[in-house]
Amino acid sequence: MSVLNNSEVQLFLLIGIPGLEDAHIWISIPICLMYLVAIMGNSTILFIIKTEPSLHEPMYYFLAMLAFSDLGLSLSSLPTMLRIFLFNAMGISPNACFAQEFFIHGFTVMESSVLLVMSLDRFLAIHSPLRYSSLLTSNRVAKMGLTLAIRSILLVLPFPFTLRRLKYCQKNLLSHSFCLHQDTMKLACSDNKINVIYGFFVALCTVLDLALIVLSYTLILKTVLSVASLAERLNVLNTCVSHICAVLIFYVPIITLAAMHRFAKYKSRLVVILIADVFLLLPPLMNPIVYCVKTRQIREKVLGKLFNIWRR
Numbered sequence: 001m002s003v004l005n006n007s008e009v010q011l012f013l014l015i016g017i018p019g020l021e022d023a024h025i026w027i028s029i030p031i032c033l034m035y036l037v038a039i040m041g042n043s044t045i046l047f048i049i050k051t052e053p054s055l056h057e058p059m060y061y062f063l064a065m066l067a068f069s070d071l072g073l074s075l076s077s078l079p080t081m082l083r084i085f086l087f088n089a090m091g092i093s094p095n096a097c098f099a100q101e102f103f104i105h106g107f108t109v110m111e112s113s114v115l116l117v118m119s120l121d122r123f124l125a126i127h128s129p130l131r132y133s134s135l136l137t138s139n140r141v142a143k144m145g146l147t148l149a150i151r152s153i154l155l156v157l158p159f160p161f162t163l164r165r166l167k168y169c170q171k172n173l174l175s176h177s178f179c180l181h182q183d184t185m186k187l188a189c190s191d192n193k194i195n196v197i198y199g200f201f202v203a204l205c206t207v208l209d210l211a212l213i214v215l216s217y218t219l220i221l222k223t224v225l226s227v228a229s230l231a232e233r234l235n236v237l238n239t240c241v242s243h244i245c246a247v248l249i250f251y252v253p254i255i256t257l258a259a260m261h262r263f264a265k266y267k268s269r270l271v272v273i274l275i276a277d278v279f280l281l282l283p284p285l286m287n288p289i290v291y292c293v294k295t296r297q298i299r300e301k302v303l304g305k306l307f308n309i310w311r312r
Contacts, residue, residue, distance in 0.1 A: 009172040011091040012184070016084045016177055018270060028085035034285050035082075038074045041288030042067040048301045055297060058136040062121055063291060063298075065114045065145055066246065070284035072107035076100060077178045077280045084177050094168070097179040098160040104280070105159060105181060109202065110152035111283065112209040115247055117144055119216035122240050127223045155202055162195050175269075176276050203258075210251055217244075242294040249286050253279035 016024050045067040049055045080100065083089040092100075125132050159181045169189035176183060185195040220240065227233050257275045292299050 008170075009094070009168045011093060011172065012097050012168075012179070012187070013090045013173045014080055014084055014092055014177050014179070015090065015174065015273075016088075017273060021088075024085045024088065028082065031081060031085055031281070034281050035074055035078055038281070038284035038288070039071065041292075042071040042074070042284060044302060045288050045291065045298065046071070048298065048305065052301050055301065056138070058121055058132075058138075058141050059118075059125070060297075061138070061141045061145070062114060062118045063295075065148065066111065066118065066287060069107050069111040069114055070287055072103065073111065073280060074284040076103035076107060080179070081177045081277075092179065094164075097174075097184060098163050101163075101179040101181050101184060102156055102160050104178060105156040105202070106152050109155050109206065110148060111250060112206045113148040113151060115243070115250060116209045116212055116216075117148065118243050118246075119213045122243055123216045123220050123223075125239070126220055126236055155205060158198055162198065166190050166192055166195070176273060178280065180276075206254070210247075213247055242291050245290045245294070246283070246287050249290070250283045253282065 017027065020027065046064055049060045049064045049067075077100075080092060121136065124135055128135065163181070163184055166185065166188035167190040168187050171187045171189075174180075174183050174187070181195070181199055185192045185199070188195075217240070224233050224236050227236065253275055257272065257279065260272060260275070292302055
């Protein structure tokens with residue numbers, strides 16, 4: 001085989017769902033619908049927040065950042081998944097694979113970061129409501145968004161370059177319908193110690209985000225318990241429900257997948273693949289639905305726009 005980017009393989013091979021290859025065309029139907037709903041839902045949230053001056057507040061700016069991350073996550077994984085399930089096209093060039101894993105991991109880190117700052121937003125809104133507007137000005141929110149984007153890019157930027165320096169001898173079959181750093185580096189026949197160490201560092205950064213989110217909600221709970229009325233406590237906690245759902249939707253598949261790799265002695269390959277697919281498909285799909293259902297302002301604006309379109 002000819003060498004390509006220090007590689008002895010010309011193509012990596014992605015897989016769909018093992019054992020269900022004959023049903024891939026049928027499986028592609030719900031996958032296409034999920035992608036369509038995810039892209040339309042997140043695009044709608046971005047449009048509503050941009051065009052409605054009443055939603056130009058820190059909470060909705062952070063929601064727009066979350067929608068942008070979800071949109072990026074969907075568009076990053078969409079091409080290869082649909083190629084496999086619709087056309088059984090499994091091949092992907094090393095450069096395309098490295099680029100895809102950069103965007104998937106980049107938007108994953110960005111979503112984790114956004115969920116963290118959203119927990120900070122909820123803490124400030126509950127703990128210091130009178131100072132909330134002065135603490136989270138539009139200028140500060142913009143700087144936070146720029147910082148999150150730079151952090152996400154810098155954290156995952158080494159991934160493609162460290163993968164390119166590896167040699168891939170004979171093995172070229174990946175374990176998912178998309179390229180992931182930890183999956184690709186396992187195919188290398190050269191020393192991948194740097195990739196393992198740096199990948200572990202990036203994973204620790206995501207774990208740190210989760211730990212800080214838990215800390216934020218511990219402080220929120222402490223503040224809520226100091227409120228005298230039970231009705232007021234429930235009303236305050238209700239403002240956090242959407243964010244809590246988003247955190248669970250994002251982190252539960254990641255933690256489950258990590259736990260299976262670490263502790264499951266006889267883990268099912270099919271289950272691992274399905275959980276990985278859920279990790280990429282579920283947050284972009286569910287977050288717009290959760291926020292439209294649980295956030296009255298978003299729900300009213302979306303329904304208002306739809307009603308105006310229907311009347312025309």
